[in-house]
Amino acid sequence: MYEFIAFYIFAISTVILFLITVLSKNVLYAMTSLAGGMVMISGFFFLLGADFLGVVQLIVYVGAVMALYAFAMMFFDTTKDVKEKYNSPRLVFLLGGLMAVVFVVIFSAPIIGENLQVASPITNGVGNAEAVGIVLFTKYLVPFEVAAIMLLVAMVAGIILAGKKMDESLTTTVLPLVDKESEDEILKKESR
Amino acid sequence: MIGISHYLILSGLLFSIGFIGVLRRKNLLMLFFATEVMLNAVNIAFAAIGNYYGDLSGQMFAFFIIAVAASEVAVGLGLLIVLYKKYNTLDLDIISTMKG
Numbered sequence: 001m002y003e004f005i006a007f008y009i010f011a012i013s014t015v016i017l018f019l020i021t022v023l024s025k026n027v028l029y030a031m032t033s034l035a036g037g038m039v040m041i042s043g044f045f046f047l048l049g050a051d052f053l054g055v056v057q058l059i060v061y062v063g064a065v066m067a068l069y070a071f072a073m074m075f076f077d078t079t080k081d082v083k084e085k086y087n088s089p090r091l092v093f094l095l096g097g098l099m100a101v102v103f104v105v106i107f108s109a110p111i112i113g114e115n116l117q118v119a120s121p122i123t124n125g126v127g128n129a130e131a132v133g134i135v136l137f138t139k140y141l142v143p144f145e146v147a148a149i150m151l152l153v154a155m156v157a158g159i160i161l162a163g164k165k166m167d168e169s170l171t172t173t174v175l176p177l178v179d180k181e182s183e184d185e186i187l188k189k190e191s192r
Numbered sequence: 193m194i195g196i197s198h199y200l201i202l203s204g205l206l207f208s209i210g211f212i213g214v215l216r217r218k219n220l221l222m223l224f225f226a227t228e229v230m231l232n233a234v235n236i237a238f239a240a241i242g243n244y245y246g247d248l249s250g251q252m253f254a255f256f257i258i259a260v261a262a263s264e265v266a267v268g269l270g271l272l273i274v275l276y277k278k279y280n281t282l283d284l285d286i287i288s289t290m291k292g
Contacts, residue, residue, distance in 0.1 A: 007194045011202050018206055018229050022213035027221060034225050041232050044199070048243040050251050057235070060258050065228070065265050069221075072269040076221065076276055084218040085285060096212035103204030108197065135248045136255070147259040154263030161270025 003047060010043040025081040027073060035066045052129040072162075199240035206233035220272055220282040224265070231261045 017037035024030045038061045045054035086092075126134070136144055210233060213226025235254045242250020272282065279287055 003194055007198060011198075014202075015205060015209070018209045021225050021229060022209055022216070027219075030222060030225050034228060037229070038232060041236060044202075044236050045239050047194075048199070048239045050239045050243065050254075053235075053239060053251050053254055056255065056258060060262055061228075061232070065262060068265055068269060069224075072273065073221075075273050076282065082219045082222060084216075084222075084283070086216065086218075089216070092212055092215040095215060096208045099211045100204055100208035103207055104201055106204075108200065131248060132251060132255075135252060140252050143256060147256055151259060151263050154266040158266035158270045161267070162273045164274075 006043065006047060010040050010047070013037075014040045014044075025084075027076070027082060031066065031069055031073065035062055038062050038066070050128060052132045196240050196244040200237055203233045203237035203240065206230075206236065209233075218284045220275070220284060220287070223284075224268055224272075227264075228261065231257055 014037050017033045017040065020033040021030045021037065024033065038057065042054040042057040042062070045051070045057055207230055210226050210228075210230030213229060214223060217223045217226055235257055238250040238254040238257070240250075242248060242254075275287060276282060281287070
């Protein structure tokens, strides 16, 4: 009964929060609701018995990734509302709805098929974090190391990309637009 | 008792919300948020199926998805900052150079 109540509270709040993320015009509102939705998603992991995954979701997603977004937003002007031009909003929602139907069918196929084999069963009498550690450092050791190298490469890439010309202010200096029309205007002014 | 179908339907719903965001957004930062929504939806599906079959592989894949998402955000935000320095905007209609 409590699982039922918890599931529906988490489900309704994630759907609403992610809808705000997707439909909001303000970057700050979108980011805050995304962080809230990720906290709610960690609730599903605790409900499913994946305690360690829930903790990782809280620390990595809500802690690290959202902090990274928050710091990156200092580079952009986020106080103004985002102006976006929509070409065909109805088509987008139609495709999204179709996508939902297709995914429900795809996800319910293995339930109907019922012939999946358990590759690494959950051992009894061991906590979730311990069981995850046993599987991660035996069966998934190579992917684990590859993921570590990937994170290192990503860190180097992030530092190099964001660190160049860090001393120049982005919001106070007005950079020239590099589109065709303004380029032509500049060329005309120079020719005069 | 909540069955696996509840989790999978919720996961499909959240993935479609993220998909609508990817199709709809023109601001690159907002597009990143929509991809995060999609990644989280897939994580729920992995954890639910792993729980249903008593299998830890689902959780493992969710861990690797989280690692990929973290590195994607690090590199992607670096690229966004470079783009913003170059064009002074993040709007895809202005940034796009190919006329298609």
